[in-house]
Amino acid sequence: MRSRVRGGFNYDDHVELQQEGIRMTKALFQDTLLNDTLDMTRPVTLGSIMSQSGVTVTVHERGFIEVIPPASRDVDKHVIISAGVHGNETTPLEMMDRWMSDILAGKLDIGCRCLFIIAHPEAINQHTRFIDTNLNRLFDDQVIPTNTESVIAARIKHYTEAFFCNTPKDARWHLDLHCSIRRSKHHSFAVSPRSRNETRSLDLVNFLSAAKVEALMLANAPSSTYSWYSAEHHSAQALTIELGQVNRIGENDLAQFKAFDRAIRFLLAGQGLAMAKHDHLPVMYRVTRTLMRLNQDFNFLFAEDVENFTSFVHGEVFGHDGDKPLMAQNANEAIVFPNPRVEIGQRAALMVCQVTIRYEHGQIIFD
Template sequence: MTTPLFQTSFLADTLDMTCSNDPVSVTTSAGVTIKRWERGVIEVLPSSARATDKHVLVSAGVHGNETAPLEMMDHWVNDIVAGKLNVGCHCLFIIAHPQAINRHTRFIETNLNRLFDAHHDAATLESTIAQRLKHYTDTFFLNTPRESRWHFDLHCSIRDSKHVSFAVSPRSRHETRHADLMRFLSVAHIEALILSNAPSSTYSWYSAEHHAAQALTIELGKVNRLGENNLARFEAFMNAMGDVIAGQDNESTRSPASPVVYRVTRTLMRLSEDFNFLFQDDVPNFTSFVHGEVFGHDGEKPLMAQNEHEAIVFPNPKVAIGQRAALMVCKVTVRYERGQIICD
């Protein structure tokens, strides 16, 4: 490369607000083209394109305090630049919200991962970011084969979880739950998969709904500060992502177990100021309740389990009124029809 791409690294340059991050394009000795479009946006093209290549969007930092995926992404991009990681697909890497990352906060004004639907939201820093991310997503997937589009939006959970890693498959009008996704999750040792039952406003939903992408929100451990994450816990996931980037079939050193599959039974929305859960903040995701057990209230309305062993995920009583306060899920078995995951 005749022009240096980074002063320090992809992540460090993105978070250094004094660093210009002007557009630049370089070619590695392996013939891989790397384009920086702006702060936090890197496109990678293989030396020679094939009709079978995937077009893989990897995003992280949609919530600024979820840092493990940022360190993983920095590792992949830096290895690509150094020629240590082969590139066999078309990739777009996005660090979504540098301002929130620098403040180690979930967001600045409003939750960015609730701004990808068609509603006209009030003008905020996050609404501006959401529009920019939509633009890059639209451009990246433009004129690509529908079956080649993949999107991994990487997150961490606010609280502990009975499944250290898990994924959420957004509900869309397209066939976006291919068996290849289940194979990837198995090889990556992702412990659980949640099948959403309704449209949402998340980034992964946008890619699935508007581009028919095989899209997942993937939760990798718990929030932590940069430099304090134990990435060794997610070695299988990092290796599986390396295989995807290299355009290789996912391989595993041992026969991987399939994720436990859950279906969303309902979404709990906060409707009043007087909203709270009866359990402690350290209760982990996927904690289950017996049928009829009351676990909170929304005003005078009790919140109770409507199914036996119904479990709660992403409980957050402090969300704004009208936003999601939790998902309720139940375990299901799945089968495959035309290569798509179907609940029994």
């Protein structure tokens, strides 16, 4: 039987890819990656399948799915993409669901080894940030009481270590995808954690440029976030990436992030970001301070709807922590992630200033 070609489009090959994707999906997922992961009433199907093109998809456990390219492909990156660390941040979850569906259907080429993580199904189902405590504050070395999130953090650390084991350090990537609680002057932005390793590469900035992520914040101190953990303990090129604002599943406008979606597909295909057209450079910020909540009597003086990256004049008071006033210590110092209701001892905001960067030995440097 001759293949039917319509204007350069091979119809029979397209149908075969669709049918293969349906067969693979039914073998591994009863519905889709996201729906199966969030349906806590039934167990997930564990195990591996291989597509006709040689891509292997393995479900290790609920929320942890590994994808391995064909044996014939040279793997130059090992990429973790995580989402749902905070349960009410759902845009990345819907995007991940599409990526997995396209992988299974043979519509997304795979040229690197990758691990998809849907971190906190219970919080996602309840559309809440967390159940007992903030999961994204549990990745340092402090001993913490056993609770819902501490168990998840331990599991994430286990799979992260196993995934990066025996891989070249310069081939390790981790993109932890989030959404902001409040609106931002930059609709999308990233945070590069501070680590003792060379984890701020030119390739990382090229990715952000291709993805049209609007800003990059360079952290100035260790933290307890998941991206910091993968950078500090596994030398991964790691970022926390904020994509729009929190919303419920099904209510997100994914069209706003077409460039980000395209850049991820280039990354996973192992094609190199040089193939993606990008003339956009993110605005660069350095973190000047981390504001920690130290007292019960803590609040900001600005309205609840003040946007991330709102700036203040030098000396302007914008809040208080007990008797201590909170004020801008630099000209045009801006606030990001302000949250006066965090637990005592946790981060209540980051303060940032714009900075000019340069590259030395392929790494970001700023004065």
